[in-house]
Amino acid sequence: MNIxxxxxxxxxxxxxxxxxxxxxSALKGVTFDVLPGEFLGIMGVSGSxxxxxxxxxxxxxKPTSGEILLEGQSISSFKGSQLAKxxxxxxGYLFQExxxxxxxxxxxNIVLPLSIHKENSKNQELQLQNLAKQFDIEDVLxxxxxxxxxxxxxxxxxxxxxxxxxxxxxxxEPTGALDTKNAKVLMEKLSFVNQRNETTILMVTHDxxxxxxxxxxxxxxxxxxxxxxxxxxxxxTQNAFYERILTVLAQLGGGSRHVL
Amino acid sequence: MFFDFIKRNSRKIRxxxxxxxGALIISIIAFYIILSxxxxxxxxxxxxxxxxxxxxxxxxxxxxxxxSLFFVFFLVYFANNYQVKLRSHExxxxxMMGMKRSRLFLMIMxxxxxxxxxxxxxxxxxxxxxxxxxxxxxxxxxxxxxxGYQYSISWAGLGLTVVGFIxxxxxxxxxxxxxxxxxxxxxxxxxxxxxSQRVLNPIWSIVSLMTGAVLLLGTIFxxxxxxxxxxxxxxxxxxxxxxxxxxxxxxxxxxxxGLGSLIGAWIKRKGKSSAGLFIFTGRQLQENVLNQWAxxxxxxxxxxxxxxxxxxxxxxxxxxxxxxxxxxxFTFSGSEKEIISVLTSDELEPxxxxxxxxxxxxxxxxxxxxxxxxxxFSWSGLSESVSKEVYSKEKENLLSELTTDNRPYLISLxxxxxxxxxxxxxxxxxxxxxxxxxxxxxxxYSHDILREALQSKPYVNIVGNQYSLSSTLYTLNVVADRAxxxxxxxxxxxxxxxxxxxxxxxxxxxxxxxxxxxxxxxLMQAMYEVDGLLNASGLDYESYLSSMGRKLFFTVAGSYTxxxxxxxxxxxxxxxxxLKFLMQQKSTRHRYFTVAMLGASVESLCMSARVxxxxxxxxxxxxxxxxxxxxIWSMVDTFPNxxxxxxGIGTVVISLAVFIIIEICYILMIQRKSDEEIKKLKQxx
Numbered sequence: 001m002n003i004x005x006x007x008x009x010x011x012x013x014x015x016x017x018x019x020x021x022x023x024x025s026a027l028k029g030v031t032f033d034v035l036p037g038e039f040l041g042i043m044g045v046s047g048s049x050x051x052x053x054x055x056x057x058x059x060x061x062k063p064t065s066g067e068i069l070l071e072g073q074s075i076s077s078f079k080g081s082q083l084a085k086x087x088x089x090x091x092g093y094l095f096q097e098x099x100x101x102x103x104x105x106x107x108x109n110i111v112l113p114l115s116i117h118k119e120n121s122k123n124q125e126l127q128l129q130n131l132a133k134q135f136d137i138e139d140v141l142x143x144x145x146x147x148x149x150x151x152x153x154x155x156x157x158x159x160x161x162x163x164x165x166x167x168x169x170x171x172x173e174p175t176g177a178l179d180t181k182n183a184k185v186l187m188e189k190l191s192f193v194n195q196r197n198e199t200t201i202l203m204v205t206h207d208x209x210x211x212x213x214x215x216x217x218x219x220x221x222x223x224x225x226x227x228x229x230x231x232x233x234x235x236x237t238q239n240a241f242y243e244r245i246l247t248v249l250a251q252l253g254g255g256s257r258h259v260l
Numbered sequence: 261m262f263f264d265f266i267k268r269n270s271r272k273i274r275x276x277x278x279x280x281x282g283a284l285i286i287s288i289i290a291f292y293i294i295l296s297x298x299x300x301x302x303x304x305x306x307x308x309x310x311x312x313x314x315x316x317x318x319x320x321x322x323x324x325x326x327x328s329l330f331f332v333f334f335l336v337y338f339a340n341n342y343q344v345k346l347r348s349h350e351x352x353x354x355x356m357m358g359m360k361r362s363r364l365f366l367m368i369m370x371x372x373x374x375x376x377x378x379x380x381x382x383x384x385x386x387x388x389x390x391x392x393x394x395x396x397x398x399x400x401x402x403x404x405x406x407x408g409y410q411y412s413i414s415w416a417g418l419g420l421t422v423v424g425f426i427x428x429x430x431x432x433x434x435x436x437x438x439x440x441x442x443x444x445x446x447x448x449x450x451x452x453x454x455x456s457q458r459v460l461n462p463i464w465s466i467v468s469l470m471t472g473a474v475l476l477l478g479t480i481f482x483x484x485x486x487x488x489x490x491x492x493x494x495x496x497x498x499x500x501x502x503x504x505x506x507x508x509x510x511x512x513x514x515x516x517x518g519l520g521s522l523i524g525a526w527i528k529r530k531g532k533s534s535a536g537l538f539i540f541t542g543r544q545l546q547e548n549v550l551n552q553w554a555x556x557x558x559x560x561x562x563x564x565x566x567x568x569x570x571x572x573x574x575x576x577x578x579x580x581x582x583x584x585x586x587x588x589x590f591t592f593s594g595s596e597k598e599i600i601s602v603l604t605s606d607e608l609e610p611x612x613x614x615x616x617x618x619x620x621x622x623x624x625x626x627x628x629x630x631x632x633x634x635x636x637f638s639w640s641g642l643s644e645s646v647s648k649e650v651y652s653k654e655k656e657n658l659l660s661e662l663t664t665d666n667r668p669y670l671i672s673l674x675x676x677x678x679x680x681x682x683x684x685x686x687x688x689x690x691x692x693x694x695x696x697x698x699x700x701x702x703x704x705y706s707h708d709i710l711r712e713a714l715q716s717k718p719y720v721n722i723v724g725n726q727y728s729l730s731s732t733l734y735t736l737n738v739v740a741d742r743a744x745x746x747x748x749x750x751x752x753x754x755x756x757x758x759x760x761x762x763x764x765x766x767x768x769x770x771x772x773x774x775x776x777x778x779x780x781x782x783l784m785q786a787m788y789e790v791d792g793l794l795n796a797s798g799l800d801y802e803s804y805l806s807s808m809g810r811k812l813f814f815t816v817a818g819s820y821t822x823x824x825x826x827x828x829x830x831x832x833x834x835x836x837x838x839l840k841f842l843m844q845q846k847s848t849r850h851r852y853f854t855v856a857m858l859g860a861s862v863e864s865l866c867m868s869a870r871v872x873x874x875x876x877x878x879x880x881x882x883x884x885x886x887x888x889x890x891x892i893w894s895m896v897d898t899f900p901n902x903x904x905x906x907x908g909i910g911t912v913v914i915s916l917a918v919f920i921i922i923e924i925c926y927i928l929m930i931q932r933k934s935d936e937e938i939k940k941l942k943q944x945x
Contacts, residue, residue, distance in 0.1 A: 058857075060857075084859050084864075085859070086859070087858060087859035088669060088858035093857055099854040099857070101540065101543070101851045101854060101855070102545050102851075103543040103546070103547045103848075103851075104539060108543070113538060115538065116864075117857070
């Protein structure tokens with residue numbers, strides 16, 4: 001496979017915390033690729049290293065060794081202003097706790113990445129309206145976060161993650177703070193954006209239900225990739241995929257009770 | 261072990277709350293300086309000449325002390341309330357781990373005491389040093405030899421500083437920690453969350469129209485207060501004064517209450533076309549103003565007060581020329597024989613260099629037949645000459661003084677020449693039909709105009725005869741007693757003088773001390789000794805030193821206390837503003853983190869915070885400066901004598917410079933703190 005076809009390459013990433021006797025390894029050589037347009041899920045029990053992995057990809061952490069390439073460029077070695085250029089413009093983020101700025105109205109929150117990167121274009125308003133429509137948040141654009149429901153907040157956050165047309169969206173437990181109904185709405189919207197706009201999404205989750213929207217799932221345990229599931233396209237229903245995910249989770253470290 | 265724990269916690273508090281700790285140290289220094297005033301060299305000296313007034317001032321100091329203690333209490337309570345809230349999770353954990361409530365209370369009090377002790381250990385040496393420096397500078401300014409310099413520590417001041425400071429801290433802290441230790445551990449553990457939710461739910465959902473109206477109303481109120489101050493304050497009517505103060509205060513509060521919505525509207529208008537962190541910066545500022553309008557208004561008012569205090573204090577310190585010319589050392593009044601017999605006695609003789617009569621009396625002539633005062637004099641020629649000068653306030657004052665003055669003092673030429681000779685100045689020589697004009701050094705504001713007007717040698721009319729005025733204006737003091745000041749007088753030839761002065765009881769005699777003696781003992785010591793001898797003689801006399809002391813006292817008392825208050829107000833206002841800002845920044849640090857994740861560099865975040873700080877302080881300072889302009893303007897109008905316009909501008913410039921330097925120092929300090937906080941955010945991840 002040609003390198004240019006791989007959007008994200010994670011190569012032999014190790015991450016250790018502490019020194020000497022207190023040294024602990026969170027990641028022990030993780031290697032995988034993400035192709036353009038993929039909706040990749042990462043699952044694992046608490047302490048398996050999945051959040052560490054996401055943080056490494058999100059440039060919040062530096063790997064101890066190994067490399068992470070985004071479109072052929074090693075983002076793990078970036079510093080200062082190089083990093084700032086990538087964040088928010090090439091990488092979009094979706095957090096469990098939304099992380100909206102509560103003193104900015106929704107509209108201001110969504111276009112914030114564009115302002116920060118000084119990319120205010122004429123199309124900005126059009127793009128904003130499109131996203132607002134897709135995520136069904138047109139009514140709340142002029143509202144402050146405290147005037148919105150949790151589901152609306154997370155959809156505003158999703159619009160913010162997508163506004164700069166990033167190469168990849170990293171989502172950390174995006175349904176973690178939502179009720180079942182809102183979680184379902186959000187996952188449907190994300191899945192729609194993924195399929196229609198071919199936006200690449202990498203999502204870390206506990207939630208087998210949310211994971212069933214993915215096209216591929218990596219299971220991580222004790223710092224290594226332990227298993228991989230692919231949705232059979234075409235043919236496999238979401239429910240069938242869900243069942244398969246549950247089966248793997250049951251095998252992981254003795255069952256799903258650890259993760260819930 | 262428990263003590264080590266307290267020490268460790270205290271160190272952490274000092275590090276994290278450096279601005280507050282610094283303010284505590286400065287207030288300790290200020291406390292000591294004001295409390296040791298009574299034992300400063302200049303006051304010790306003044307006590308000997310002006311004991312009544314000094315004692316009254318010293319009675320006033322405890323009041324100043326109490327007011328300052330109240331402000332410090334406010335500061336301690338406010339800063340620690342927040343500090344404790346931030347640590348409530350930590351306290352909750354201690355309780356869960358089995359720490360007794362009483363022990364937690366002891367721990368918090370222990371930390372307070374320990375930090376208080378450290379602040380005292382730093383503050384008191386600086387306070388002692390500064391007090392000595394001030395003492396030395398005042399002695400120098402007044403003249404070496406007049407007041408001896410002596411190193412001294414005010415033990416009473418020291419004691420009161422330590423006790424007051426510790427007691428205020430303990431009271432404030434026990435309020436806070438009692439409230440805290442009554443809470444359940446679960447509330448403590450959750451307290452931080454509650455706090456952040458409260459921040460999430462600001463009061464600004466209230467209709468913005470209303471706040472807009474409030475803003476307008478506030479501005480109108482403030483303008484009304486300014487207008488009233490300029491128009492009516494000089495009447496010194498206390499009801500008008502109260503009205504101005506109330507309208508001004510209410511206006512300031514309303515202005516800040518409404519300001520937030522104005523910022524919001526501005527962001528909305530500008531926001532769409534903006535790049536970078538403009539919106540973030542603007543919204544952070546707006547939230548600060550909306551949540552803290554009351555503190556901002558108080559800070560702004562405190563700054564106005566401190567500006568007015570500074571201008572008053574500095575102008576009092578600068579404008580009164582303390583070292584004005586000394587002509588005679590003692591002036592006696594009474595019977596000539598008695599005085600001279602004392603001065604030529606064996607005891608006093610070695611001290612006396614010379615003495616001469618100072619002939620001084622009213623220009624008056626009484627008509628016994630008509631039983632009334634005759635109109636014998638007018639300044640009309642001079643008035644005419646003055647009225648040709650360009651318009652100024654001083655000129656108008658001078659003209660009205662000259663028209664109402666029809667009985668000026670007369671000074672005999674020979675006496676004045678005696679005086680000039682004793683200070684090694686050339687004597688005056690008057691032509692025929694010529695007299696000279698005299699005006700005391702106190703009245704400098706009119707001297708420039710008078711000198712100009714005298715160039716044309718105008719005429720004055722004395723009992724129907726015209727005399728021309730000499731072109732020189734004479735200002736050297738005629739007597740030692742500075743309480744006697746002559747605004748406008750005439751120096752006339754002795755024969756003319758004798759035609760008016762027929763009274764026996766107004767005999768004045770000036771005495772000058774021996775130069776060698778002053779050289780050897782210093783002026784103060786020499787005067788003390790002579791004073792002791794003269795006291796026993798029962799003569800009526802005034803000395804240069806005691807009359808100067810009276811003036812010196814008003815200067816020192818006026819400038820010392822007002823500058824002290826000015827500094828206290830300024831420090832409290834700035835510390836409150838700085839702490840409020842840093843607190844908001846700390847409680848919204850997750851926002852900074854999010855913005856960093858969206859691609860803002862640490863540098864641009866620091867820059868955004870710096871802009872926030874400048875605007876935040878700038879808003880308060882701007883409102884305060886505008887109010888101060890009117891405040892100082894009306895003060896200058898109300899007390900034109902203590903703040904003359906000539907020096908007024910210089911004073912305002914100096915006060916403004918001092919103020920701006922202090923403000924910039926504060927802003928830079930807060931900026932450094934904010935940068936540290938933002939960089940910490942980066943390290944944490």
